[in-house]
Amino acid sequence: MADDSKPTLEPEGCPHCPKENMSDSRRTLMRRLGWGAFFTTLAVSAAGTLRFFFPRVLFEPPTSFKIGTMKDYPSGSADKYGVISVSEQFMEKQRVWIVRETDKVYAIFGKCTHLGCTPKWFADERLFKCPCHGSQYYSNGVNFAGPAPRPMDRYIISKLADGRIVVDSSELFTVDNFDDPRCFLKA
């Protein structure tokens, strides 16, 4: 329902209205200040609200952690992929498998290279299998079945002066960089 029938107030008809042009520049200034303050407040609140969604502290495990000494990953007989042992000790907390081959140790990041699920280690078959889309990997993390495009990535691994081994998950090595000296330890 439009209210067109209502009489509109003519500016001249208002006895209390200030005369035209009298304080026009001051009124313009006040209006701009007012709206300026309003939109500034709005913009700052919006920016603050956006920042609010990015937490400063994460209650996730630290990116760098110790996994014991070389004695914890002893030599032995290798399977047909050259792998002696796959340790699941740090899988639940850090999502990493420690793999011992005859001549080296490395840390496989337990994330399927297809879409990021965590594969499962089948010790009897010497295979990793991904539950999401059926990708499969040998015990050394190299893919051979399913949609996974490349072997599972590896983390930085290093040895402290006292012999303890440290895995650092802040950097990933893909298959092209597996011979980088930072992503394996010589046994």
Added chain:
Amino acid sequence: MTLKEKIMGSQIWKSIFRHDFEDTPSNRGKVIRSNVFLHLHPLRIPEHAMKIRFTWCMGGITFFAFLVECITGILLMFYYHPVIEYAYMDMKYLQFDVPFGQILRNVHRWGAHLMVFTVMLHMLRVFLTGSYKKPREFNWVIGVVLLTLTLLMSFTGYLLPWDQLAYWAITVGTNMGAATPFFGVEGPFPIVDKFNDVRFVLLGGTTVGANALLRFYVAHVIAIPAIVFVGCAIHFWRIRKDGGISRPL
């Protein structure tokens, strides 16, 4: 004076209902116009609007499913804690011990499937009948937004049972977010790292954990439904404003 006359003549009744209910064209109009919910609806319904084979009433069915989701969802909230330690157990508790919990959860789940299905059929009908054309272009745009929000409600609700299906679906889904151009760490031309990209803000962290469960819960039960409610109000009101329900040519 009968009881009915006594009630309908009281000041309480008259303060709520400003008109009487004698079946006159004027009163029929007032019933619609004086009700905040019904006023979205047109005053008079044209005959062609009753042709169910043209409209399928698919939008109406979708809205009905949405209302069912709201009611059953609020009831489920009485037993569900969005916390890792409890989420899965609460879901099982609802299924196995809460009185009528099993049927409540199932109605909520099947209602969600129904809503996605009918909203798509609604879109198909609008497309096939050309009802997106002028002057209804803007309402089509609102409809597309509502479709997206419907899918987001399904996606966020999917995590809440906190079972394997939920966990991995959200892992895969948010990893796709990480492939967003510019704002995803694994996407083309990233200007972010894994601690401030799209996936991070969706999950409240770098992995699907406690923060992710809480965020998806808040989005699922209030943030998205609130927007959907406002969107629906505009969508229905615009039908009337854009010339009424579309008709067979």
